[in-house]
Amino acid sequence: MNTPLATLAAVLSVLALYLPTRTQTFTRVTVDGRSIRMLVAGRGEATVVFENGLGGPLELWGKVQPDVSRFARTVSYDRAGAGLSDDGPLPRDGRRIAAELRAALRIAGIAPPYVLVGASLGGPYVRIFAGMFPDDVEGMVLVDPTPDRGQVDEGLRTRDVEAAVAAGFRELESLPDTLDQSRASRVPNRIPVLLIDAVSPIEVPFATEAIRTMRMNNRPEIEAESLEYREWLATIPGSRLIVTNRSGHNVAQEQPELVIDTIRQAVKETR
Amino acid sequence: MSSPTPALLWEIWRQHRWTVAAIAGLTLVARVIDVVEITGRAADAGIESSPLVTLLAMVAFLLLFAVFNYTDSSGGRGVGQFPRRLFTLPVTALRLVAVPVIAGITSIELLYLLWMGPLSRSGSASAPFVAVLLAAFVVFYLCALWTLERTGSLRLLVLGIVAVALFAIGLLPSFPPAPPPPWRSEIVLASVVTGLALFAFVLAWHHVARLRAGGDVHRAESLLSGIASAAPTRRRAFANAAAAHFWFEWRSSGMVLPALVVGIVLLVIMPISWLVRHDPAYTSYLLLLALASPVVLAIPVGTAFCKPAFWSEDLDVPAFVAVRPLSSADLVAIKVKVAAVSAALSWLVVLVLVTIWLSVWGNLDSVSRLAIQLWAFHGHSVEVVYGIAVLLASSGMFLTWRFLVSRLWSGLSGMRPLFVGPIVAMVMLVFAGLAFNAGRLPGWLLEDPARLVPFVWMAAGAVIAKYWIAAYAWRSVSPRYVRLYLVIWLLATISFLALGVVLWRILRIYLPLDVDRSRSLVILVALIAVPLARMGLAPSWLARNRHR
Numbered sequence: 083m084n085t086p087l088a089t090l091a092a093v094l095s096v097l098a099l100y101l102p103t104r105t106q107t108f109t110r111v112t113v114d115g116r117s118i119r120m121l122v123a124g125r126g127e128a129t130v131v132f133e134n135g136l137g138g139p140l141e142l143w144g145k146v147q148p149d150v151s152r153f154a155r156t157v158s159y160d161r162a163g164a165g166l167s168d169d170g171p172l173p174r175d176g177r178r179i180a181a182e183l184r185a186a187l188r189i190a191g192i193a194p195p196y197v198l199v200g201a202s203l204g205g206p207y208v209r210i211f212a213g214m215f216p217d218d219v220e221g222m223v224l225v226d227p228t229p230d231r232g233q234v235d236e237g238l239r240t241r242d243v244e245a246a247v248a249a250g251f252r253e254l255e256s257l258p259d260t261l262d263q264s265r266a267s268r269v270p271n272r273i274p275v276l277l278i279d280a281v282s283p284i285e286v287p288f289a290t291e292a293i294r295t296m297r298m299n300n301r302p303e304i305e306a307e308s309l310e311y312r313e314w315l316a317t318i319p320g321s322r323l324i325v326t327n328r329s330g331h332n333v334a335q336e337q338p339e340l341v342i343d344t345i346r347q348a349v350k351e352t353r
Numbered sequence: 354m355s356s357p358t359p360a361l362l363w364e365i366w367r368q369h370r371w372t373v374a375a376i377a378g379l380t381l382v383a384r385v386i387d388v389v390e391i392t393g394r395a396a397d398a399g400i401e402s403s404p405l406v407t408l409l410a411m412v413a414f415l416l417l418f419a420v421f422n423y424t425d426s427s428g429g430r431g432v433g434q435f436p437r438r439l440f441t442l443p444v445t446a447l448r449l450v451a452v453p454v455i456a457g458i459t460s461i462e463l464l465y466l467l468w469m470g471p472l473s474r475s476g477s478a479s480a481p482f483v484a485v486l487l488a489a490f491v492v493f494y495l496c497a498l499w500t501l502e503r504t505g506s507l508r509l510l511v512l513g514i515v516a517v518a519l520f521a522i523g524l525l526p527s528f529p530p531a532p533p534p535p536w537r538s539e540i541v542l543a544s545v546v547t548g549l550a551l552f553a554f555v556l557a558w559h560h561v562a563r564l565r566a567g568g569d570v571h572r573a574e575s576l577l578s579g580i581a582s583a584a585p586t587r588r589r590a591f592a593n594a595a596a597a598h599f600w601f602e603w604r605s606s607g608m609v610l611p612a613l614v615v616g617i618v619l620l621v622i623m624p625i626s627w628l629v630r631h632d633p634a635y636t637s638y639l640l641l642l643a644l645a646s647p648v649v650l651a652i653p654v655g656t657a658f659c660k661p662a663f664w665s666e667d668l669d670v671p672a673f674v675a676v677r678p679l680s681s682a683d684l685v686a687i688k689v690k691v692a693a694v695s696a697a698l699s700w701l702v703v704l705v706l707v708t709i710w711l712s713v714w715g716n717l718d719s720v721s722r723l724a725i726q727l728w729a730f731h732g733h734s735v736e737v738v739y740g741i742a743v744l745l746a747s748s749g750m751f752l753t754w755r756f757l758v759s760r761l762w763s764g765l766s767g768m769r770p771l772f773v774g775p776i777v778a779m780v781m782l783v784f785a786g787l788a789f790n791a792g793r794l795p796g797w798l799l800e801d802p803a804r805l806v807p808f809v810w811m812a813a814g815a816v817i818a819k820y821w822i823a824a825y826a827w828r829s830v831s832p833r834y835v836r837l838y839l840v841i842w843l844l845a846t847i848s849f850l851a852l853g854v855v856l857w858r859i860l861r862i863y864l865p866l867d868v869d870r871s872r873s874l875v876i877l878v879a880l881i882a883v884p885l886a887r888m889g890l891a892p893s894w895l896a897r898n899r900h901r
Contacts, residue, residue, distance in 0.1 A: 084827040084835060084889075091820035094880060098813040101873035106802070108867075119865075139865040165865045166800070287735050288724035290717050292633075328733060335862055336729045 111189040116168040118186045120159040124151025128197055128220070128349040131187065132158040133211075135202030135228075137251045139165030142201070145338035150345050157192055159183070163252060175256035176210035176263045183207075184215055194218035197348050199341075201225040201334055203253065206264035213267025221273050221348040225333050225341055226280040229310045230261040274351040275321040276344050279311050280329040280337075357444040361452040369420040376416050380467050383409040387471045402471040408787040410468050417464055421457040421491065424498050434502035435561055446562035450499075454554060457491040477527040482539040486519050489550040493519075496553040500560045510609075513653070514616060521621050522546060528625070529632050537628070594678045599687050606663035607691040610647065610654045610757070611698040617646045618706045626710050633718035636711075640720065643707050647699040648749055651756035656776065658692065658757050659764030661898070668767045670899045681896040682834055685761060689838070689888070692757035700750045730859065741855055748852040751845040755883060762890040767898030802867035809870050812877035819886050826889025842883050850879040 109120040121140050130150055132143045140158035150156050162170025162182060170182060187196070195218055200208035205227020212219040253260070269275060281304050282297070289297070308325070315321040324344060329337040366373070383406050390403050402410075424433030439449055465472075465480075465487055473480055493515045501508045522542055526533050535541060591597035622643045629635040657663050661670040677684070711717060724738055731737040763771040785791075798804050827835055853875040861868050 083824050084830075086835065086839070087820070087824040087827050087885075087889075091817075091824045094820050095817045098816040098877060098880075101877060102806070102809040102813050102870070104869040104873055106867045106869045108802070138863070141862055141865055141868070144862050144868065160865070166802075283733075286725050287728060288721050288738070290721045292718050293721055293725070330729060332729075336733075 109190055111186050113162075113182050113185045113189065114171070116162055116170060118159060118162065118168070118182070119166045120157055120186065120190055121147070122155070122157050122190065122192065123147060124154055124156045126154035126349075128154040128352060129192060129195070130154045130156045130345055130349065131183070131192075131196045131198050132156065133183070133198060133200040133204030133208050134158075134161065134164065135204050136253060137164050141165075143334060146334050146341050146345075149338070149342045153346060154197070154349055155192070157187065157190075157196075159186060161253075169252075172252060173256045173259070174253040176207050176260035177214065179207050179253070180211035180214050183211060184218065195220035195352075197221035197223065197345065197352060199223040199225065199345060200227060202331065203228045203257075203260075206230055206260055209264045209267045209269070210260070212270055212273075213263075216268070216270035219270055219273060220352045222269070222275045223341070223344050223348050224275070224277040225344075226278055226329075226331050228261070229307050230264040231306075231310055269318050272320065274348050275315070275318050276348050277311055277315060277321070277323050278333055278340065278344055279308050279323055279325045280331055280333045281305075281308060281325060281327050282330045283327050357442055357448065358452055360442075361439075361444075361449075362456055365420065365423070365453065365456060372416050372420050376413050376420075376464065379409050379413045379416070380464070383413070383471065384467070402474055404787050404790045404792070406471050408784060410472060411787075412784070413464060413468070414461075417461055418491075418494060421453060421460070421495065422498065423453040423457075423495060424502075433498060435499045435564065437564075440565045446565050447558055449565075450554070450558045450561050454492060454495055454557075457495060458488045461487050461491050478523050479539055482526070482543055483523065485543040485546060486523050489546045490516065490519055492550040492553050492557075496557040499557050510613065510653070514613070517617065517621060519546070521625065524625075525628070528628050528635075595683055595687060598674075598677055598679060598684070599690060602687055602691040603694065606658050607695040609657075609663070610651060610695045610753070611702055613650050613654065614647050614699040615702050615706075617650065618643055618703055622646070623706065623710055627714060630714045630716055633716040636716050637719045637723070640707065640711075643703055643710075644745070644749060647696065647703055647753045648756065651696070651699075651753040655757040655760060656764075658688070659760040660772070661765060661767070661895075668764070668769060668772060668898070670765075670767070670895070675899050680892075681899060682830055682892040685765070685888075685891045685895060686834055686837070688761060689758055689841075692754050693841075696750050696754035696757060699753060700746060704746065744848065744852045744855065747848045751848050751883070755845070759884045759887060762887040762894055765891055765898060766894035767901070799865055802865065802870065805867060805870045805874060809874050809877065812874055812881065816877050816880050819881060822886035823889050826886050826893075830889060830892055838885075838888060842885055845883040846879060849882045850876065853879050 106121070109122050111118050111120060119140065132140070132147065134140065134142055140160050143158045147156050147158055160167035161179060162168060163174065170178070187194075194215075198208035198211060198219055198221070200206075200222070202225070205224040208222055208224070209227075209230075212222060282300075284297070284301075286293075286297070311323060315323050324340070326333070326337060326340055329340070334341050386409075387402060387406050390406070422433065423436070425436040425438065442449070462484055465484055469480055473483075478486075494512060497508050497511050497515070501511060525537050525542060526539050528537070532538075587600065591600065622639055626635070626639050629639075660668055661674060665671070674684070679687075711720070727738045727741060728735060731741075760772075760775065763775065766772070798808075854872075857872055857875045860866065861871065
């Protein structure tokens with residue numbers, strides 16, 4: 083035997099035997115006969131529930147949930163039809179999704195109240211949840227949520243929706259209804275509401291002329307969203323707007339530390 | 354036989370009648386499968402043929418080329434050449450050449466006619482254009498076999514490049530803008546290819562005629578020797594035997610990969626990149642193709658590189674090498690060093706050519722989008738993006754080198770079953786993967802994270818086996834070489850590990866993976882990727898081959 087290599091073999095053998103034992107444990111619950119995948123982690127007095135944007139698996143919170151789990155109990159899950167959960171019944175509007183989430187949490191034995199964290203389309207969903215079950219919610223963090231402006235973009239009504247629905251994103255079919263429901267939902271009294279508005283940096287490295295132009299063309303839409311957030315938050319006492327220009331729409335991936343800090347603040351305010 | 358032509362055709366049939374029967378059987382089975390699949394397919398399903406049918410088509414066409422491998426083995430060298438025994442027949446050289454060529458063209462057209470239904474569904478080229486390209490390839494194939502007989506295995510590389518070039522020509526009319534300019538129309542391209550095929554035919558005819566007349570059979574070789582003599586050559590004495598052997602290995606085998614990479618990038622990728630320079634969608638694909646070319650080409654080149662003599666089909670150590678005043682470990686170390694230089698140079702060439710392309714006429718929108726995403730994902734750090742680019746290049750270089758040296762242990766052993774066995778196993782694995790639609794495997798694994806478990810344990814078992822075999826295999830190798838190789842192993846492993854972790858960190862966010870198991874798998878695969886146990890075996894296997 084070659085001694086240095088035998089030593090290396092011994093060390094790596096131990097590592098090779100240890101690595102396969104590392105595993106993530108998911109929780110499976112059945113809601114109306116359909117299997118829903120959840121990842122429950124951490125311990126703490128508060129329970130933080132993550133709601134994804136359109137179509138993404140719970141792993142989208144992979145840069146956030148482990149850190150939040152250090153100070154709270156956390157739950158991320160695949161909505162019906164996303165990730166590894168079964169498809170859910172139609173229509174996939176916000177009220178149905180909120181009801182399914184509540185049922186899943188109850189079945190998994192995760193008692194309210196919850197601090198709800200919703201990203202993108204998850205924003206309207208958590209607002210609807212809070213409106214439907216105000217006693218179950220003690221705080222909300224909205225991460226660059228989909229605005230519930232009066233009119234849905236023409237693109238979201240036609241071509242884009244058809245393509246997305248064809249790709250399996252059935253929730254978009256019900257988007258106008260969901261946004262109506264979100265607009266109509268009342269935020270429970272005296273709960274902290276923190277909203278992260280990601281306005282994207284204007285200048286980015288590696289950009290070609292075409293990309294710079296495209297980004298400039300998107301500015302009015304971003305500014306309109308910011309205005310809408312401000313107007314909505316002005317109606318909620320104790321709410322706060324956190325504006326970041328260091329991130330685009332995917333804040334949980336681009337600036338996870340900001341999302342973690344915001345959730346920490348929300349949790350602190352609930353205690 | 355009443356005339357020589359039927360006799361020549363009868364001989365081809367007689368020698369290959371079972372192969373022809375196999376082709377007919379495969380075609381029949383595939384057509385039945387195709388009809389059954391089409392009938393049972395939902396109305397809104399895609400129209401492309403199933404992977405199994407495509408696989409059977411590949412096998413049928415490969416078998417046809419085996420039928421028209423119109424050569425005889427030459428004496429002790431085992432290299433196929435134009436059948437000399439036919440020179441005594443009372444026919445002209447033109448007929449000797451034309452009969453197999455025309456029979457080959459007729460056969461391939463007939464086979465294409467039988468397969469046209471399933472094959473034409475997934476391509477954009479018209480059937481007559483494909484038919485012309487196939488006929489031309491038959492001519493180039495036979496021309497290469499006959500005229501390059503002294504180059505042995507090199508013919509396969511030449512044929513590979515010709516096949517890639519014809520494939521690229523087949524795609525040219527479909528590149529934007531549509532309709533293509535006249536020079537890229539199917540008619541013009543078909544005319545050019547036909548002209549080249551005619552030239553190749555005349556070349557082959559001329560060559561065979563000269564052979565038959567006992568003329569200077571190696572005129573092309575003389576020409577090459579003349580050029581080589583005129584080129585600057587080394588005059589200085591070598592510092593030692595190892596330096597001399599390094600130079601010999603480099604000249605005989607090390608330069609092949611960089612030369613092929615230059616050929617593919619310069620003759621295929623860069624011209625295509627110019628044609629599609631206004632369409633950003635192609636930039637990413639072509640960039641990927643360019644970056645993958647050294648790695649992909651290193652696989653077949655590595656098969657020849659790992660033998661004692663690159664251009665020979667013989668696995669015995671040539672006397673010239675066997676008597677060098679160098680130990681077997683020295684010889685292996687020199688091969689490893691030559692492979693490293695070859696891989697580094699190939700990547701340098703690719704990076705230089707790609708830089709020229711991207712900076713002069715490349716449409717960078719898609720690449721820019723990717724870079725911005727990486728920048729945003731990694732905390733707005735430009736340095737990290739550059740770091741990932743460097744990591745990609747270094748891992749690609751190590752992977753190229755790995756494919757060049759990983760089979761030295763079996764190639765240098767001189768044992769044909771040991772050398773051929775893994776190649777056959779790999780080919781069968783590829784075919785089995787195609788037959789059972791292995792492309793579905795990632796999707797199947799993602800459906801349930803628990804399905805990753807056996808793969809993680811298999812990788813763990815492979816790591817344990819590999820490192821203990823390595824500890825045994827390196828027992829009699831000089832400590833100097835152990836230290837040196839461990840440094841290379843460490844650098845390559847760190848590079849693979851770092852790239853694997855970077856990719857895993859990105860994928861874990863978008864895919865429903867069990868992050869712990871998938872991370873374990875990435876680490877274990879990185880620990881397996883760099884050959885260690887096999888490299889330890891190479892010197893002792895070579896010693897046995899050298900001294901028997």
